[in-house]
Amino acid sequence: MMKNIFKLFILGTGIASLTACSDFLDQTSPSEMTDETVFNSAAYTENALNKVYAGLTLDHTYGARIPLNFSTNSDIELVDGLDNTGSGNSVAVNERGAGNFNPSSSWTKLDDNWSECYEIIENANIVVEGIENSSLIAEGNSSRTKMLRYKGEALALRAMIYFDLIRNYGDVPMKFETTKSDGSNIYLPKTDRDAIMEHLITDLEEAIDYLPWAGESSYTTERITKGFAHGLLARIAMSYAGYSIRESSKAGEGYETLANSDATYPTQRPGAAKRTELYTKALTHLDAIIASGTHQLNPSIENEWYLINQQSLDQTYRENIFEVAHGLNYSGEMGYTVGVRLSGVTTTYGYGNSSGKIKLTAPFLWSFDKDDLRRDLTCATYEIKPGSSNEPVETMQSNSPFAIYVAKWDPRKMSDSWRTASKAATTKFGYGINWIVLRYADVLLMYAEALNELQGADVVGPTCGLTAREALLKVRSRSFDSSKQAAVTAYVNAISSGSDFFNALVDERAWELAGEAVRKYDLIRWGLLDSKITESKEQYMELITKAPASLYYKMKSSDANAIDMSSICWYEAPANVADYKSVTGWGGEDPTNGKNVAYLPYISWGLNRVVKNRHLLPLGATTISDSKGSLKNSYGFE
Template identity: 40%
Template sequence: MKKTAYLLLSVLCFGLVSCEDYLDTDSASYLSPDIVYNSIAYTDQAILGIYAQLPQDQIYGSRLQFTYGSGSDCDTYGTSNPTDTKNSGLANYNGTSDNTAISKEWDAIYKTIEMASVAIDGIRNSELLKSGTVDEQAQMREYLGEALTLRALLYFEVVRNFGDVPFKDEPTNSDGSNIYLPATDRDEIYEHIIADAEEAAGYLPWLESSANVERVSKGFAYGLAARMSLACAGYSMRNLPGFPLKTPDFSVQKSYYERALKNCNAIIKDPNNPHGLEDTFAKVFDNQTQQKYGEKSEDLFEVGLGLGLSGEVGYTSGVRFYQSAIYGRNNSVQVVTNAYYLYSFDRDDMRRDVTIAPYNYNKSGTEKEEMFSNLYEFTFAKWDVRNLKAYITQNKEATNKLMTGINWCIMRYSDVLLMAAEANVWLAENGGDGNLGEARAYVKEVRRRNFSDALQATKVDAYVDNASDLMQVIKDERMFEFGGEAIRKFDLIRWGELSQKVAEYRTTLKQMYAGEYEITLPELVYFKYNSDGSTIDKSSVDYFGENGVPEGVEGKDWDSVNWFKKKDTDIAKASDKIDAILGGLDKVYYCRHLFPIHESTISSSQGKLSNSYGF
């Protein structure tokens, strides 16, 4: 994958300390906006300066996708100390207003929003935009589209994590008159940022090649507008008496489903749409890990990260491995999944083994991997840095934590298809212009690559066509497709199902341990190693114990791991542990999924801000 954006960003702007410094380069140091935005070159540097903020730990280097983006029935941020309020506590819904991590995220995001607003204002007032050559005007409109999209994306992150927040669509005034602002109702914010993304889509080109996947394009702007529309149409905790979970009024809700569908269709039905699905699910994540860009342009936008510079994909979320001569320093996987998620998959769905790693690299330092027997702390297999040779080479010599540099993908084309399917079904069921035939076709398109040819008729066509609840099929499909990608939590929130699904997950895990699950689960799981003697042959693993004890066990052709051994002490211990996972979700108010504003932000707001939602 060609890192055109990030390589330039790291030289120009990464790690800057104030929004005034974003043009501090040899060619454009401290130039006034009327100079910067009347130069194509300087404007390009200013836009790259916005992108340069995204790889920070506090934005997409780690925090937004892992700490803030996990906390559902299929991905949690650690379970070793689920009552902690400082670290994993944020992802376990135990955040408190004195947690300095919150202020770091808030400040980093708002700083970047300010940079985008400066650029938007500068471009809109640019003479190049108004009276430049045709090519110059087109290029300036493209830059405007990028700034609008990035600002919308970051406001979206603030709103869905904090609720009603300060909002302005202009840069800070020189007299400071618009610095101290009260919180704005999120519906007003959504309306503005959705419109911004839609406007931006009209200015941006389609993704042309791997060279610009790290810059936003037409498809992503439309996709972001659709994602925000669905969020606005859905449930969220409101700053009203009792802090209820509410959707907008029905007419408003319907209008946003219509808007989501319109924006998805603007991608799917455009003859110039370059996006499609990779032939296999595994290829999507192999491409991301190997720093390649797929032939089908499945990824709409990736945050450009750099090996040794930024990014914890494969380190904080990925296959866990321990220090050894083979891989070097251990990683520190925090984002985990569980047996509930594993057994939710259709056993023939190829996504299961691409998504879930119930194994880790052996602590003993031998070359074999072992099955991971902690059934509520499986890891995610989508990003396996053991397959990233450049990382492993450096990691063997590293004395400290090494950033993987694997890009973070904000949106894939499968998400667009499933959002369109969801909007079609909702509208069809609620008196709108929804097309159930298209909805089924989109679900089938996503599902088809994940089942063998022999199973297409039953597991794809009949499964979708005969579904009595097509919306539930879509919801399930999103769970199978996006595990570990910081999507599931926010889906459950907007469907009003977060608490329900977390409770279901806890109950089911405890039933599994107690031998009360709907099917009998094996006490031992048998498996083989591949010919390398190190990696597990996934096709040999029988998670259901239906094949009995395989021949050759005594001859060491097979290995086994304790699975659901029924010991009373283990069951009690597991039950307590499971109850504590995501324990803060319902501690005070029903489904409090929002975070508090940091006390320092409140104290410096001149009385304009205060915490709500029971904080």
């Protein structure tokens, strides 16, 4: 069980450590010491490393900004883009503007994210250089293995931060050394992101040699392990192989341009030979994770998310390969900004204010197979409100096709300690639920994608013994009852190798990973962001001609305040409605003048408004002004 203990340690050299969630972070240190002293002690080196981990817990990094505020919109996830007047304009100076591809450089949280990310990078650089100059890494030294593990962790943490900077801002300054006393490496210009990713891949290849697997040497999945380094490298390689909008054309370097790209800022990807190299590298590292047997799918998808909500590490299957450790009452907006909405104070859940700001869409809900267990574990068409005696009542939403909450984070599944904290709260507090950076299900699906890209769906991988088809089947079969397995196998076996199999993976990754900060970046690298968002809007127009005008449902016989999810009549009205409750459904809306039809143009409305496929964020105004002319915005941002 995670302890969720946070401590602050200050070292005289400026190395501070805010520790989170695990026994390995409980450290002490003297008040003053030199860098030489720190990195010639394994204990003090770990303290310095803890400061790097601590930076991940902040709101402006992995508490909210990177996993929640920057990861929308996609074809299945969105943040409401309407301003406070309801006029349809996307608010540019908050997360709604960012989500709808209409952010302003004056949104100060961009500056906060940038500065906090580069502080983590600086702290990682300190650890890497300190270890490289330490006498403890000499051959034969008893602390050598431990010190090199710490170096591997710092290299991988730095790579993770840089990768997210690239995914959100594009080209950024490359700084893989500590700040020099003469200031000569402070005001750096942008470096092409591909050069940075090449460096990250090299760093991770080194880190893999040093790191243990989860479960070895007391390393849990709250700490960087060999499995995560393999997986992060694969993610970077597959992103590098994919499309992204560019500051200038690289067509002369063999890059391919996506159809209908912007003339000034084209969306491009590397040529075929480079893509093959990158997919091959990704496949090698994904295969290594699978072959190790360290990580497995939790056989129960429901239990997987129950444990996450309970703040409990799964030491049996280790499906979650790396989790950013958050602390109750300290950090983490998982369950607050994303999750089943608590709308009002109740006797069971206390404070009851969660925004549920990240939403899913009706076309996505209806895309699930009716027997797929993930539908109701992912999509919440209800919120929890106070009843007549302030007891919690599950209340079905009426005609809210673009406001379906993400059910993976659910207060009904949260721990007793969380409930106690919520009852005591009078304002927003840190929910303490870890952010899952990488799950084994994602590894299996990336493996299937890479192997299909290189050799087709039915060739066995390098060492793990799986074909791409078998990897897909593992993920999909977990989400269906045992009585439905024959149908699941038939579905997977009927998919043709090649493009049809790729399209099936595009769908499966949506059903499996919705709300987990994956989909937007998948669509970007595939060159499908614009077309899939457009397709989703078209699917809504089709849905209103097919969906019932009213949704009928029952409350549970054992609990009159809880919805019986199995009773919801998604596809047609019941023959006898007498025993049912109902709300206005999504069908029957006027296709020319309905309120949701009128809203469609404003979903992700900034994506092509100024520059085509402008999926990146601008640099913050303060970031630019503080750079002394070394940085400026591109892509039409001011």
